Amino acid sequence: MWQEFREGDWPPLTELLRRLPVHGCVWALLLFCFLPFVIVLLVSYPLARSARRQARLRFPPHAHRRIVDPQVIRVQKARAWTALAMSLLILVVYGTAADFEEVQEQYAFRLAVTPWLLLFTAPLVITALFRMVPVTARADMRARLRPAMRLALRYFGAFTAVPLLFAVMVLFGQSMEDHWFTPLVTFPLLALVIWAFFFVLFASGTVVRTVFGTSEVHAALPALLTGVLVWELAAVNLIMGGMPPGPPLIQICALIGGPASVSAVAWWEIDRLRTRYGVTLRGRPVP
Template sequence: MSSGGPYDPYNPYQPPPQYPPPYGPPQPPPPHPYGYPPPYLPPQPPPPTSLWGSLRGLRGAEWPPLRVLLRGGRDRIHGCVWVAALLPCTAFLTLPLMAGYVFARSARHRAHLLFPPRGHRRIEDPDVARVQRVRAWTAVAMSVLLLVVYGKPEDVSEAQQQYMTRLAVTPPLLLLSGPVVITFLFRMASPAAKAYMRPRLRAAGRSALAYVGAVTALPLLVVGLVMVEVRGRGDLDPGFPWAQLALTAPFFWLLFFLAFATGPAVRTGFNSAGVHAALPALLTAVLVWEFTLISLVTGGLPPGPPAVQVLAVLAGPLSVTAVVRWELHRLRTRHGVTLRA
């Protein structure tokens, strides 16, 4: 019997066996960085959401249902507070607040479905947005400086009145100016671009009609409430409370709807921003010159010497037009967006 050889188990000098890749001898597990194995941690429940934490998240995210919002404050608010909130002497305040939250949540959800808050730009350009913010804050600072240097007390009240007037006339002015700018772009567009724009024009028209319908329904509901009130006082109609509730509920829902829909509707041009990437810039240039004419007609020239007055009147629309021109240039050179495409 021979002994030895490369695979002789009794040969103390034989080399260790070689394993073909990717196999090899079993390796021990790597040592834990802290010297001991990690302990087993069962899955932890999510931290309870406080009522204040729930309220802080209402601005940007979807509003939670009322039961979820109340459940968030159940562990943070003492039970005596809940009992006191439901007493008859305080229910006249807490119950309308709860009902108002339900109405506001429903109206906000519908308004943001119809007018997405962040749908005012098809192409987001951080440089353009930064220049627009700088221009806007510069305009505010120059207006305040003009009032401080040359203004009188009546000029301050007139400036506040012009600001409120601008807020009031912006939606109807946009409804009148938007179709003109859209018609201009549609006539300049190529046949392929027109086929792309048609369904988006129909969607924008439906959203604009919905907003106009909500605005029109509010005075009609007010007239209906007045008529129901007069009839209920005179005839003592037993159905008067139900008729009043049937008109009051949609009235407050429409108020909440318009409060949440007006801002996104103005920013998106009643969803016309999706029709053409250059449309928001063109609408901005048109609106700023219209606002300048309205301010001159309603309030006259700003305070100061004649040269300062002319500069104050023309600086705003000219600077906005320059920014719009630069934005259109960037859309054409960086994104290939032209007025005919």
């Protein structure tokens, strides 16, 4: 079942409930004790299932990575888990309750700011890459860039629609709270906001992994963008949250170690593209 939730299409709610090995009496007890949670589940699961299906259709998770190097993927996962473990260790040893709350705020802030940083960073990196490749390859790269631009516009349209729809729902509810038909409009708007939120959430996984399918433009472009974006995020975190907790040496290592390790893995990925697949920054963009 876990593999189906991870890769396949989610089953309908009725089928999912039938699969769970829970007796009817237990369901009655759960319904009695956790009625609000059950109502949220009954409403949100179909919306999440529909949004996930549409997100996978609009942003196919396996359609944009032209070169899949298992060794690179393993190293990227190992680096990510190591960074997470080190961050938790620093928080446990040197952090305070305020630091734990700040980490949660920074995580939510990074989720909100990362797509916008990527939107402004990608044109600069792509322009620099265009200047590096031969003139004869630029026309082909320009043609490959158009689908990535459409994908980015589609994502940012959905990303922007979530707060706009929420604002419309709140304003309508406040201005029309005395009318009998207000709930008939507010609840469908709320369902639309939840659906759009799930759509952006599920689409973000593909967007982050494929960087809007920019590997179609040049196989090394996702690694280049990642290497630049991680330093921008480090600067944003430093400005918004200050230095990490701990002694000065630990603070410097925590501040620089994360983006430096990401950049090292990205540069290693570019080197493997050159040595194993013949993809160079100044040469042909794709194998």
